[in-house]
Amino acid sequence: xxxxxxxxxxxxGGSRGIGPVIAEALAARGAHLALAARSxxxxxxxxxxxxxxxxxxxIVAVDLSxxxxxMELVETVMNNFGRIDILINNAGLETEGAYLDLSWxxxxxxxxxxxxxxxxxxxxxxxxxxxxxxxxxxxxxxxxAKIGAPYAATYCATKAGLAEWTRALRLELEGxxxxxxxxxxxxxxxxxxxxxxQIQSPSLIGSTNPDEVARAVVxxxxxxxxxxxxxxxxxxxxxxxxxxxxxxxxxxKKILGVxxxxxxxxxxxx
Ligand SMILES: NC(=O)c1ccc[n+]([C@@H]2O[C@H](COP(=O)([O-])OP(=O)(O)OC[C@H]3O[C@@H](n4cnc5c(N)ncnc54)[C@H](OP(=O)(O)O)[C@@H]3O)[C@@H](O)[C@H]2O)c1
Numbered sequence: 001x002x003x004x005x006x007x008x009x010x011x012x013g014g015s016r017g018i019g020p021v022i023a024e025a026l027a028a029r030g031a032h033l034a035l036a037a038r039s040x041x042x043x044x045x046x047x048x049x050x051x052x053x054x055x056x057x058x059i060v061a062v063d064l065s066x067x068x069x070x071m072e073l074v075e076t077v078m079n080n081f082g083r084i085d086i087l088i089n090n091a092g093l094e095t096e097g098a099y100l101d102l103s104w105x106x107x108x109x110x111x112x113x114x115x116x117x118x119x120x121x122x123x124x125x126x127x128x129x130x131x132x133x134x135x136x137x138x139x140x141x142x143x144x145a146k147i148g149a150p151y152a153a154t155y156c157a158t159k160a161g162l163a164e165w166t167r168a169l170r171l172e173l174e175g176x177x178x179x180x181x182x183x184x185x186x187x188x189x190x191x192x193x194x195x196x197x198q199i200q201s202p203s204l205i206g207s208t209n210p211d212e213v214a215r216a217v218v219x220x221x222x223x224x225x226x227x228x229x230x231x232x233x234x235x236x237x238x239x240x241x242x243x244x245x246x247x248x249x250x251x252x253k254k255i256l257g258v259x260x261x262x263x264x265x266x267x268x269x270x
Contacts, residue, residue, distance in 0.1 A: 001222055001223060002136070002179075002221055002222055002223075002224065003222075004026060004029040004030065004031050004218065004221055004222060005029055005030030005031070006030055006031070006032075007031045007032070007085040007086055008031075008032045008034070008056075008077075008081045008082075008083050008084055008085045008086070009026055009031050009032065009033050009034065009084075009085065009086040009087075009088060010034045010036065010073075010074075010077050010084050010086070010087050010088070010121075010125070011023055011026070011033055011034070011035055011036070011088040011090060012036045012037065012064060012088065012089055012090050012091035012117070012118075012121070013036075013037055013090035013091030013092065013140075014033070014035030014036060014037050014042075014043055014046050014059070014090075015035070015037035015038070015039040015041075015042025015043045015045075015046060016037070016039070016042045016191075017191050017192035017193060017210075018090065018140070018185075018188065018191065018192050018210045018213050018214070019035070019037070019046070019090050019091070020045075020046040020049060021191070021210035021211060021213070021214045022088065022090060022210075022213065022214045022217050023035060023046055023049075023050060024049060024050065024214070025211075025214035025215065025217065025218050026214075026217070026218065027050045027053040027055050027057070028053055029218065030053070030055060031055060031086075032055050032056035032057070032081065033050060033055065033056075033057050033058075034057075034058045034059075034060060034077040034080070034081060034084075035047060035057065035058070035059045035060070036059075036060045036061075036062050036064070036073055036091070037061070037062070037091060038061060038062065038063050039061070040059065040061040043059035043060075043061060044059060046059075047059050056081070058077070058080050058081070060072075060073050060076050060077065064091055064112070064113050064117040064121075065109050065112040065113050065117070067120065070117055070120045070121055070124065071120075071124060073121070074121065074124040074125060078128070083128070083132065084125050084128065084129070084135075085129075085134065085135060085136070086135070086136045086137075086138065086221060087121055087122060087125050087135075087136075087137050087138070088138045088140070088217065089117070089118035089121060089122070089137070089138070089139045089140060089162075090140040091113060091117065092113060092114045092140065092158075092193070093109070093110055093113050093114065093193070094110075094152065094155050094193045094194070095107060095109075095110045095152075095154050095155060096151065096152065096265060096266045097151065097266050098151060098266065099151075099153050099154070102154070107154045110154045110155060110158055111154065111157070111158055114155070114158035114159065114162065115158040115161045115162055115165075118139055118162060119165065122137050122169070125137075126173075126178065129177075129178050130173075130176050130177075130178065132177075133176065133177040134177045134178070135177065135178045135179070136178070136179040136180070136181070136221055136224075137166070137169075137178070137179070137180050137181070138180075138181045138182075138183065138217055138220055138221065139162050139163070139166050139180075139181070139182050139183070140183050140185070140213075140217075141159040141160075141162045141163045141166075141182050141183065141184050142155070142159040142184060142185060142186075143184050143185065143186045143187075143229070143231050143235055143239060144156045144159045144160075145159035145160040145162065145163040145182075145184060146160070146163075146184065146239035146242060146243065147235075147238055147239050147242050147249065147253065147258070148160075148242065148249070148253075149253075149258060149262050150253075150258075150259055150262050150263070151262040151263055151265065151266045152262060162182070163182050163184070163227070166180050166181075166182045167180075167182075167226075167227075170226065179221075179224050180226070181220035181221070181224070181225055181226060181227070181228065182226070182227045182228070183213060183216050183217060183220060183227075183228050183230060184227065184228065184229045184230060184231070184239075185208050185212075185213045185216075185230040185231065186201070186205065186206065186207055186208045186230065186231025186232065186235050187201035187205070187206075187207040187208070187231075188207060188208055188209060188210060188213070189201070189207050189209075190209055190210060191210055192210065197265055199261075199264075199265065201261060202256055202257030202258060202260075202261050204234050204256045204257065205231075205232065205234060205235050205238070205256055205257070205258060205261075206231060206232025206233075206234060206235055207231070207232070208230045208231050208232075212230050213230050216228040216230045234256065238252050238253070238256060238258075
């Protein structure tokens, strides 16, 4: 079992949504947090929230779609903390819309933030982790990685890419003391990127909440869990069906209301 107490953690997406909830769960266990996102105001609010735990907190305002800023982020954290024990790639964005209605720039940015930034940050922190013979990379993917939700094609591509890339790298680096985990949350209604729609996910698909995601991150680190699915059982079964039989998966997505939910969400009919 890995102890979180005293670990130095770089968490992206620390300014709003799920990030601050994950940060609080980790600081409560005695971790020191470097929080990264674009909004300095949001990061400061999260840092204030963490002050009660008496651990070290630093913030870095950074645009993760910019390669130069990714490098600056890691350098800044290393200069201040001296080490990064755990990297949590949580920052992400969702580009809602029919594929052809989206600008190429929006599609590209989604890939940059959701997939390329985690890959690059990992590339930057791994050499030190390998040298210290310990480290943990936690990637926040999504149930979308497994089910191919329509009207979220780019988002699904980035999350599926993130999940498979994690699986591959985990085996490649086995024996080096580096652990990799993927967290697969479902819809979250309270906060985060879908909360703005003010709609409930289809009842047969269910939902999760930020605390459950934070608990999954803690569990992944402490118990070295490879993949944690954080959602109701029907959504889990849907993902398994999609893997076993794509045709069955497509049929289930229609009858479980996933296709209608996604379409209506982008048509803003709710
Ligand atoms: N909410 C859900 O239902 C749900 C479900 C499954 C998975 N997830 C995943 O959970 C993670 C967090 O999602 P969330 O719901 O908390 O989303 P959110 O509320 O939209 O927050 C996204 C976070 O990412 C940061 N971010 C976005 N673009 C960035 C950029 N270019 N550079 C640096 N930081 C950037 C945002 O900060 P700034 O705007 O300040 O930069 C913010 O802190 C994402 O990876 C998401 O895909 C969410």
